[in-house]
Amino acid sequence: MARIERIEIAMVDLAPKVERQDAIQSFVTQETPLVTITDSDGAQGTGYSYTIGTGGSSVMRLLADHLCPRIIGRDATEVEAIWHELEFMTHATTIGAITSIALAAIDTALWDLRCRKAGLPLWRMAGGARRSAPCYTTEGGWLHLPVETIVEDALNAKSLGFTGSKVKIGRPVLADDVARLSALREAVGDDYEIMTDANQGFARDTARRRADALAPFGLAWIEEPLPADDIAGHVALAQASATPIAIGESLYSIRHFAEYAARDACGIIQVDAGRIGGITPWLKVAHMAEGFDIPVCPHFLMELHVSLVCAVQNGRYVEYIPQLDEITQTGLTITDGQAIAPETPGLGIDWDWDAINSRAISEFTQTITEAST
Known part of the structure; x- marks a missing residue:
């Protein structure tokens, strides 16, 4: 011992x-x-x-x-x-x-x-469901960027084999969000996912209007449309929206996730190991989500989350946002848009x-x- x-x-x-x-x-x-x-x-x-x-x-x-x-x-x-x-x-x-x-x-x-x-590498120790997982990128979709930059970044990501791109929404005028997503969908075609993220920026009435207006673009999800503690609002929106609602980066308890799942208040769970309290509760949330047939697409921390997504059956995507390059020797391995889980024992992060x-x-x-x- x-x-x-x-x-x-x-x-x-x-x-x-x-x-x-x-x-x-x-x-x-x-x-x-x-x-x-x-x-x-x-x-x-x-x-x-x-x-x-x-x-x-x-x-x-x-x-x-x-x-x-x-x-x-x-x-x-x-x-x-x-x-x-x-x-x-x-x-x-x-x-x-x-x-x-x-x-x-x-x-x-x-x-x-x-x-x-x-x-053993983490992905094997924690479950060993698969050796790689598809990536989507967020780095080219920030709210301040002009639509030309967003389109260029998405086309580049698509050429590299990425599954999709995330675009921040919540411009003061609804028409601006619509125009940006319309241009992006036209450029990337229907075979490329577009994720959106409102970062808790909407009130209930605004969230409903935006969800309705953006539905024609076939979005993979609308992320954090409402404040994270407004579960009743998410229940109503999830029932009304044709687009899946994603939640999780701003939740800090497995019980919060359980309530969201039990009340059918989300379609995507984005549990973040850095915010839920580590790998131990992350796995609890992921396995609970599997019981509700909800996919897990964790927020941020790609260097860690690649192993966790690959550990569980319902892990779907890894979010590409580089963050540790300056304090690691080697970065995340991505081949044809697939994030490869490290085989080195431990977390697989080369500090x-x-x-x-x-x-x-x-x-x-x-x-x-x-x-x-």
Whole structure:
């Protein structure tokens, strides 16, 4: 039985590769907490999570002051028990983004360690449903981009074998969204998927009007049309809309997903390992969704989610948004539009520790051991 002896935490800020604007916000910087866990056998696992510009310092304090000290001395193989213990320990502050992001960094590190010791890649350890999954791209569909740029990016992605492109919607005037999607559909043809994302930017009446107006374009889905906590609104919209409704990137509890599924409030689930609290709850959501015959198309984190999509039967797409290139040695492998699950043991993320150490914010870099707790 190998006990957790040391935990190293750090955080780096990563600037987006392109300007990212949607209906409600700009993606300013990716604060990336990193957790490396070492057990008494000397085995290590590294996990991570992210913010889009705020809250990183709070995540790091939660890790340093509360979560990491709690698991020093624990059996590193007891991943499920540790996740539930940490969630319960913080129950007075859950369910929320800060806690979930912190839990995710620890949980992904434990899964990485577990897979490395077993000599298995994550996608095999977590289920082994398939070796690759189709990609769609979001990087060329941001709300501020002119329609010519969106069309050019989509045509390029299609030529590379990508399955589809996501376009942000929520322009002040409905006709603008219609014109952009009309031009895109005409350019890419009917054999290429168009996903859309409103980023919770609509009220109920606006969401219904937009869904009706965009239905002729045969969209793969409309993502987050309403505030994430408006389940009743999503129920009504899902029943009225011919286009599937996608939810999940802004949900932080498996129980929230269960209610959406049970009430038939969505057609696509986009559970995000970095926001749900790690791989352990991600798999619970994915398997629950399979019971409702709902596909899983996770939000963001392509370097991690490729393995999770390939682990489960109902994993459908990987979202292409590069985010770790500056702190990894090798990136995600994509062949003919298919994301290939890594075969190396662990998460399959090839961290560049020189780059990480040079970028790490000293204020948040810390080593936790039994002596320090």
